[in-house]
Amino acid sequence: MKKSLSFITMIVIMLSFSACGKTTVEWNGKTEEMANLLMVSDITDLYEYVGLVDYVFVGTVDEIEHNVIPEKTKEHYDSYSEYRINVDKNLKGNLVSKITCRKMGGFKKDGTMLLVSAEMPGGKTIMDNGLPEVGRQYIFLAYAQQDGSLTLSEIFDDREYDADLLNEYTEYIDHEIPNDRERFTSTYDSGMN
Secondary structure, three states: OHHHHHHHHHHHHHHHHHHHOOOOOOOOOOEEEEEEEEOOOOOOOHHHHHHHOOEEEEEEEEEEEEOEOOOOOOOHHHHEEEEEEEEEEEEEOOEOOEEEEEEEOEEOOOOOEEEEEEEOOOOOEEEOOOOOOOOOEEEEEEEEOOOOOEEEOOOOOOOOOOHHHHHHHHHHHHOOOOOOOOOOOOOOEOOOO
């Protein structure tokens, strides 16, 4: 009897630890602002936004590595979700076909979506409009970080990829407004491999 009770107690403890370590959740329909970012460029102007980022690509979300944001963040990247993305087509820059990216925002454990808002230089504030979903194809904008990792853009264009969207982004890239910020190269850049 003691062995059975010990075994059951051990299983209950293991299950509670696995529930605490949940790394992905589904959206419950509620959204909250996680942070307000002050932008140095007007990212509502997509010609300027495309000039600000290092990479623009068509990609399909293969997997969400994690999207639960801890109640108390200890490190900067605790405020980010992480995605595995298949790069279907490079539009600006040259990434390999399988990459991992971070995106600021995610979910509380209860499924409440946490998004950032961004204040433009002129004072206008816009709210991020969602997070990437598994199986969907988008046009992504991304920054290479000093450590070689990739961070997706602050404001996510959650429209699914189609020919019209490709034409729209091709126009932005062809007429981008260059930004003279410090640049890095991602370890996922095909020129690095």
